[in-house]
Amino acid sequence: MGQAAILTVDDDPSVSRAIARDLRRRYAEKYRIVRASSGDEALEVLRELKLRGDRVAVILADYRMPQMNGIEFLEQAMDLFPHARRALLTAYADTDAAIQAINVVDVDHYLLKPWDPPEEKLYPVLDALLDAWQAAGDQELPDIRVVGHRWSEPSFQIRDFLARNLVPYKYFGADEPEGRRLLEAAEVGPEAVPLLVTADGRALSHPTVQQVAEVAGLSTSPDRDFYDLVIVGGGPAGLGAAVYGGSEGLKTLLIERQAVGGQAGQSSRIENYLGFPDGISGAQLTDRARRQADKFAAETLTTRDVVGLRTEGSARTLTFADGGEISAHAILLATGVSYRPLIADGVAGLTGSGVFYGSAATEGPACAGTDVYIVGGANSAGQAALFFARYANRVTLLVRGDSLESSMSYYLIQQLAGIENIQVRTRCEVIGAQGDGHLQAITICDSKDGSKATVECGYLFVFIGAEPRTDWLGDTLERDGKGFIRTGTDLLLNGERPRGWDRDRDPFYLESSVPGIFAAGDVRASSVKRVASAVGEGAMAVALVHRYLEAQ
Numbered sequence: 001m002g003q004a005a006i007l008t009v010d011d012d013p014s015v016s017r018a019i020a021r022d023l024r025r026r027y028a029e030k031y032r033i034v035r036a037s038s039g040d041e042a043l044e045v046l047r048e049l050k051l052r053g054d055r056v057a058v059i060l061a062d063y064r065m066p067q068m069n070g071i072e073f074l075e076q077a078m079d080l081f082p083h084a085r086r087a088l089l090t091a092y093a094d095t096d097a098a099i100q101a102i103n104v105v106d107v108d109h110y111l112l113k114p115w116d117p118p119e120e121k122l123y124p125v126l127d128a129l130l131d132a133w134q135a136a137g138d139q140e141l142p143d144i145r146v147v148g149h150r151w152s153e154p155s156f157q158i159r160d161f162l163a164r165n166l167v168p169y170k171y172f173g174a175d176e177p178e179g180r181r182l183l184e185a186a187e188v189g190p191e192a193v194p195l196l197v198t199a200d201g202r203a204l205s206h207p208t209v210q211q212v213a214e215v216a217g218l219s220t221s222p223d224r225d226f227y228d229l230v231i232v233g234g235g236p237a238g239l240g241a242a243v244y245g246g247s248e249g250l251k252t253l254l255i256e257r258q259a260v261g262g263q264a265g266q267s268s269r270i271e272n273y274l275g276f277p278d279g280i281s282g283a284q285l286t287d288r289a290r291r292q293a294d295k296f297a298a299e300t301l302t303t304r305d306v307v308g309l310r311t312e313g314s315a316r317t318l319t320f321a322d323g324g325e326i327s328a329h330a331i332l333l334a335t336g337v338s339y340r341p342l343i344a345d346g347v348a349g350l351t352g353s354g355v356f357y358g359s360a361a362t363e364g365p366a367c368a369g370t371d372v373y374i375v376g377g378a379n380s381a382g383q384a385a386l387f388f389a390r391y392a393n394r395v396t397l398l399v400r401g402d403s404l405e406s407s408m409s410y411y412l413i414q415q416l417a418g419i420e421n422i423q424v425r426t427r428c429e430v431i432g433a434q435g436d437g438h439l440q441a442i443t444i445c446d447s448k449d450g451s452k453a454t455v456e457c458g459y460l461f462v463f464i465g466a467e468p469r470t471d472w473l474g475d476t477l478e479r480d481g482k483g484f485i486r487t488g489t490d491l492l493l494n495g496e497r498p499r500g501w502d503r504d505r506d507p508f509y510l511e512s513s514v515p516g517i518f519a520a521g522d523v524r525a526s527s528v529k530r531v532a533s534a535v536g537e538g539a540m541a542v543a544l545v546h547r548y549l550e551a552q
Helices: 013-027 039-052 070-080 092-104 123-136 153-164 177-185 209-215 236-247 282-295 379-388 410-417 531-550
Strands: 004-009 031-036 056-062 085-090 109-112 144-148 169-173 195-197 203-205 226-232 252-256 299-302 306-312 315-320 325-333 337-339 355-357 371-375 394-399 422-426 428-434 441-446 451-456 459-462 466-468 517-519
Touching: 004 013, 004 039, 013 031, 013 123, 031 039, 039 056, 039 070, 056 070, 056 123, 070 085, 085 123, 109 123, 123 282, 144 153, 144 177, 153 169, 153 209, 169 177, 177 195, 195 209, 226 236, 226 315, 226 531, 236 252, 236 282, 236 531, 252 325, 282 299, 325 531, 371 379, 371 428, 371 451, 379 394, 379 410, 379 459, 394 428, 428 451, 517 531
Parallel strands: 004 031, 004 056, 056 085, 085 109, 144 169, 226 252, 226 325, 252 299, 325 517, 355 459, 371 394, 371 459, 394 422
Antiparallel strands: 144 195, 195 203, 306 315, 315 325, 337 466, 428 441, 441 451
16 A cells, blocks of 8 residues: 555635645655645545545645535545544634634634644644554444344443444344344354354454453553553543653553543533633543543553552552463552442333433434433533434433532523423422333432423433542542542541551642552542543642652
8 A cells, every 4th residue: 555645725825825835844754745726626536535545644724715625624634534533724813713614614723823833833733643643543434333232231231332432333223124134143042142253254252341441452461560550441531640640751551440530431422611601522632631641651441440459568459350460669449439229110121222321422323303302401411312303302410509600600590491302390200210121211209399200211310429530549538528539638537648648748738548550530539520620630740649648
């Protein structure tokens, strides 16, 4: 296969010649530099490259072009070469448009004109884009195929795991023609569902999550036995720590038992995160953070469940559910929280078959024409309501409290009020769920008048409260009455340091009752439950880890 292309699009001939000249000076030996003078011409070039089987590494498009501006062009270019890295060429006055492009069409970067000297303002950006493209590649990867049943919880768990880890796959129902063909090719019957067929044709019946991760190319084993910093939990706090730990030279390992991104990664739209005025999906934010962590050589493990923690001299050791262990100078616990189970008749038996915890974005298209109910009144529930309203006939938000104002951000409340097919019912709760093989109805109790009603319901999504998964810590660390980890000044009782504390100093702000073990994000007692604060705590934890290591 020939050289991959770097495509530039600019209607100003002098600018087009200048950027092509600078690109050839640095990249001509490895990449083919291609120019176009309009969006239409560039699309025609991309179509020819596609037909010839060529690759496109980076696309640079001017924002101000007649007929089709740079954003409009990049939207169409993504359909032809979705893996190519994209950057917008813009003047200072158009910076807002460039930021909008980053949010709306997932542009990777923007470059201000003029970019002189290129050694400082052009080449570092292009180097980073090319590195990211080389890591991901631009070839169409053969998709993993999954054969399952619509209302099967094991089938849903596999699809949800692949989707949350941004692994491309194709799903077929066992009763669909292609699904039956795959079962026949694997020489198995419907009892083998869920069936996963790998890109090289291997068929795995009822695969474990770890098997799915290995097939998808996700790392499940560490590269070393000892690290400077091990982070448990891949949500915003853990990802923030991984980026800063890796960038500051610490040998860093991130361990996640399900999918990097945590609950934030499931959000359809985060609109109050700094720097993204038009919002960004949790999946996009997660993907960017994961790529940043990879760039700084922070390792990531998935499907590894941590079940124990102990100290041995200066080492802090974590135990995995399979008996394996990993040690480090310092540990950061960023395990976040889990949604609390909905305790109501019939709910447990229908989980994964119409009842879901979290947004379960894979179910969006299947909700078309149905009535969807969402239990909860916090931001995550509001974001889910906005997402499912795109598909469902009607979305009803069931809130136990008197209003949304005490638990949901103002901007979300305003958005919900402006969408016709979203209804908010306060002082209501689900007390039962019914269905034969899958959810068909729920019973709602309205505490305003004590009435109960059973209504048709195809999908129920639960976002009620949050509880930390810290039982595995036992008595190793001090926790509050709800299981959240105490840190910093919260550990001082009448000025006294925690029992067993062996340092001639007070615990650092994010440090737990054991020196060298830190907590950040939602799992930490008294933390602010927001994405931005979690990312900030992750970064702050790395600074405190440095202080801890310097004193060792």
